[in-house]
Amino acid sequence: MERLLTNIDAYISKRQKVHVPILRVWSSDIPHPQEEYLDCLWAQIKKMRMDKWQERQIVRPYLAFDNILCEALQHNLPPYNAPPHTDDSAYPMPTVVFRMFDYTDAPEGPVMPGHHSVDRYLIEENLRRIIDTYAVDRKECAAQLLNYPFKNKIPLNYHIVEVVYGQLFQLPFAPHVDVFYTTLLIELCKLQPSSLPQVLAQATEMLYERIDTMNISCVDRFVNWFSHHLSNFQFRWSWDDWVPCVELDSSLYKPKFVQEVLGKCVRLSYHQRIVETVPDAYGPLLPHEPNHVYKYEQEGAGSLPGTVAAHQLIASIKAKAEPEELMNILKDLPNPKKDDDGEAAFNPLKIDVFVQTVLHLGCKSFSHAFSALAKFHGIFRELAEEEEAQIHILRTMYDVWKKHPQMMFVLVDKMLRTQIVNCSAVANWLFSHDMSQDFTRLYVWEIMHSTIRKMNKHVDKVQKELGDAQQKTEKSGDKSGSEDEMQDMDRVDEEEIERLQERLESAQSEQKKLFLVIFQRFIMVLTEHLGRCETSGKDFNTAWYRYSIERLQQIFLQHHSTVTKYLDTLENLLFTSDTDAHILQVFQQFCALRA
Amino acid sequence: MPIRDPAKELGAYRDQHYKGSRTDQERHLLESTTLYVGNLSFYTTEEQIYELFGKCGDIKRIIMGLDKMQRTPCGFCFVEYYTRADAENCMRYTTGTRLDDRIIRCDWDAGFKEGRQYGRGKSGGQVRDEYRKDYDPGRGGYGKITAKQYNPLGPMLMSKGPGPSGPR
Numbered sequence: 142m143e144r145l146l147t148n149i150d151a152y153i154s155k156r157q158k159v160h161v162p163i164l165r166v167w168s169s170d171i172p173h174p175q176e177e178y179l180d181c182l183w184a185q186i187k188k189m190r191m192d193k194w195q196e197r198q199i200v201r202p203y204l205a206f207d208n209i210l211c212e213a214l215q216h217n218l219p220p221y222n223a224p225p226h227t228d229d230s231a232y233p234m235p236t237v238v239f240r241m242f243d244y245t246d247a248p249e250g251p252v253m254p255g256h257h258s259v260d261r262y263l264i265e266e267n268l269r270r271i272i273d274t275y276a277v278d279r280k281e282c283a284a285q286l287l288n289y290p291f292k293n294k295i296p297l298n299y300h301i302v303e304v305v306y307g308q309l310f311q312l313p314f315a316p317h318v319d320v321f322y323t324t325l326l327i328e329l330c331k332l333q334p335s336s337l338p339q340v341l342a343q344a345t346e347m348l349y350e351r352i353d354t355m356n357i358s359c360v361d362r363f364v365n366w367f368s369h370h371l372s373n374f375q376f377r378w379s380w381d382d383w384v385p386c387v388e389l390d391s392s393l394y395k396p397k398f399v400q401e402v403l404g405k406c407v408r409l410s411y412h413q414r415i416v417e418t419v420p421d422a423y424g425p426l427l428p429h430e431p432n433h434v435y436k437y438e439q440e441g442a443g444s445l446p447g448t449v450a451a452h453q454l455i456a457s458i459k460a461k462a463e464p465e466e467l468m469n470i471l472k473d474l475p476n477p478k479k480d481d482d483g484e485a486a487f488n489p490l491k492i493d494v495f496v497q498t499v500l501h502l503g504c505k506s507f508s509h510a511f512s513a514l515a516k517f518h519g520i521f522r523e524l525a526e527e528e529e530a531q532i533h534i535l536r537t538m539y540d541v542w543k544k545h546p547q548m549m550f551v552l553v554d555k556m557l558r559t560q561i562v563n564c565s566a567v568a569n570w571l572f573s574h575d576m577s578q579d580f581t582r583l584y585v586w587e588i589m590h591s592t593i594r595k596m597n598k599h600v601d602k603v604q605k606e607l608g609d610a611q612q613k614t615e616k617s618g619d620k621s622g623s624e625d626e627m628q629d630m631d632r633v634d635e636e637e638i639e640r641l642q643e644r645l646e647s648a649q650s651e652q653k654k655l656f657l658v659i660f661q662r663f664i665m666v667l668t669e670h671l672g673r674c675e676t677s678g679k680d681f682n683t684a685w686y687r688y689s690i691e692r693l694q695q696i697f698l699q700h701h702s703t704v705t706k707y708l709d710t711l712e713n714l715l716f717t718s719d720t721d722a723h724i725l726q727v728f729q730q731f732c733a734l735r736a
Numbered sequence: 737m738p739i740r741d742p743a744k745e746l747g748a749y750r751d752q753h754y755k756g757s758r759t760d761q762e763r764h765l766l767e768s769t770t771l772y773v774g775n776l777s778f779y780t781t782e783e784q785i786y787e788l789f790g791k792c793g794d795i796k797r798i799i800m801g802l803d804k805m806q807r808t809p810c811g812f813c814f815v816e817y818y819t820r821a822d823a824e825n826c827m828r829y830t831t832g833t834r835l836d837d838r839i840i841r842c843d844w845d846a847g848f849k850e851g852r853q854y855g856r857g858k859s860g861g862q863v864r865d866e867y868r869k870d871y872d873p874g875r876g877g878y879g880k881i882t883a884k885q886y887n888p889l890g891p892m893l894m895s896k897g898p899g900p901s902g903p904r
Contacts, residue, residue: 318792
């Protein structure tokens with residue numbers, strides 16, 4: 142036993158921990174250290190050893206049967222052999238222990254065990270096990286948590302809230318779907334209305350106070366959880382307490398958090414309701430009323446070069462004209478991009494008039510907008526052959542719907558699925574100069590990640606189809622039949638497999654391109670920022686910089702299994718020794734995760 | 737005790753207009769990616785439903801339930817997901833929570849068919865809103881037929897003021 146402990150101790154002190162910063166919920170160790178999980182567990186075990194192996198959190202039902210058991214037949218435990226390491230052994234992702242409370246936070250009643258007490262570990266482990274077991278049934282899960290066997294000996298509500306938040310904020314992913322934690326906390330509040338909501342409010346206040354050092358992925362989840370939670374409780378909150386954040390620099394995390402929360406609250410209810418719920422002082426942080434702007438009917442539109450065509454377009458669409466007629470209206474629009482040689486690949490004015498008008502006509506609801514996209518799909522495709530044109534479609538959509546982020550999100554989703562735009566066009570658009578105003582807005586990153594996810598799902602789907610087809614040919618090879626028949630079938634299958642292989646290759650190259658675009662644009666904007674700060678002698682570590690570098694981390698983390706496939710390419714092309722050390726560090730931390 | 741999974745259970749309600757046998761219907765329900773959502777406020781919009789239901793996964797489409805006569809929302813909808821797994825999460829984590837301050841209810845649905853977006857009540861809305869005795873400002877006041885029978889003012893009262901989740 143002694144030797145075992147000495148060996149573990151030596152191992153623990155030798156471990157490389159480059160990966161830790163990328164997994165931390167908070168970058169600061171104040172007020173509570175954010176420890177690597179094995180380091181923490183080892184400290185707890187060492188302390189337990191000093192305390193003569195005492196703990197108070199393991200249920201021992203066998204003590205009640207002592208009389209019977211002491212006379213019972215003894216069984217030998219089978220020997221335990223650790224499974225050997227193979228190349229495809231999957232190891233759990235390392236984690237960082239989430240701590241937000243200590244004994245001073247729960248003022249009355251039983252005392253919370255300290256960070257390095259093994260009791261803390263045991264309570265957390267037990268609560269986590271209850272959560273994992275009952276995750277499909279949120280009501281039962283809440284009931285089981287509140288029925289914890291040692292509930293009277295510990296500040297249970299504090300432990301529960303810490304463990305639930307700990308899972309919700311776990312990086313790279315929460316163990317269960319995010320919305321589960323929202324509904325679990327709602328059930329807990331309903332079951333324990335006299336005490337749990339207060340603890341949750343206290344915890345929320347702490348998260349808000351510590352938001353400046355919170356990882357951006359966790360801030361996103363905090364925004365989504367909090368707004369959704371409020372929507373179940375009539376948006377009641379001590380809003381007055383947060384009014385001071387309105388006075389802060391709007392690029393800082395607190396006002397940004399409140400701004401995003403209010404935006405999400407509006408999406409779950411409606412603009413007027415939220416305006417009437419929060420103090421008037423919140424004005425600058427309130428979202429716009431989610432209306433569209435149709436350029437060709439604004440005051441002064443008469444002088445715009447596309448107005449006549451736009452109005453013709455409206456009349457023709459209302460008269461149910463054929464697509465050719467509509468294209469005819471657009472045909473004569475002058476091309477502002479045309480250079481001296483008369484060579485121009487696409488006409489931005491055509492796109493502007495068409496997209497503005499179609500979105501304007503479909504402005505009544507999502508359904509109206511979707512049917513507009515579907516109805517004019519042919520024209521969209523014709524106008525958007527090349528990527529530059531696709532980016533211009535997205536830019537025009539932004540001009541129309543910039544006050545309605547949710548509309549932009551669903552429109553981009555539909556345009557990707559119907560192949561009006563491709564994934565790299567969306568990424569390039571989000572990084573473009575026109576969008577730099579919104580670069581730190583949540584919706585931009587929701588669109589980015591949703592785009593990447595769609596790309597990844599597409600590759601997975603083609604890969605699976607190919608796998609299925611290959612399996613089928615192998616199977617049919619075993620079957621007996623006349624030779625001619627077999628050859629015929631084989632040929633069909635081979636053609637099918639060839640076709641699928643081609644599709645997979647093109648999907649994979651599109652996927653690779655998407656990641657290259659994203660990482661390259663990241664390196665560009667970050668390098669530019671660092672360079673600008675160096676020449677002007679300013680501190681580079683601004684709120685914008687932290688926000689952006691954490692968004693870069695987020696791309697790595699949320700899509701790690703896909704990014705891993707392109708690691709060599711990334712290392713050779715983008716994250717080279719020429720890249721600034723600050724940016725390179727993110728790449729190295731990511732690589733260390735699986736080392 | 738086995739762990740109950742609300743996503744694997746079928747509710748008691750069966751669509752009476754389903755074309756096919758009861759077994760077919762139940763098999764359909766067990767494979768479906770579509771949910772029926774009920775007890776919505778008439779004022780709840782498609783956008784809000786996207787926002788809430790999008791938390792469980794990518795939504796393929798939403799079909800708003802409409803009053804047969806007025807063609808206005810009448811308090812239900814169908815939500816279709818791309819995958820069964822997302823729809824199951826929705827059965828676990830959305831049913832019984834609030835939207836526009838109302839506890840909404842989700843049920844498995846065998847899949848949307850044209851015509852099903854309309855209320856099946858005599859007055860055009862849902863059957864449950866015909867004889868309702870309570871005053872529900874989110875769902876047009878009193879039940880339509882109840883209001884006609886018991887209230888000399890008839891439809892006038894029904895169109896009276898919005899409640900907490902009133903019109904925008």
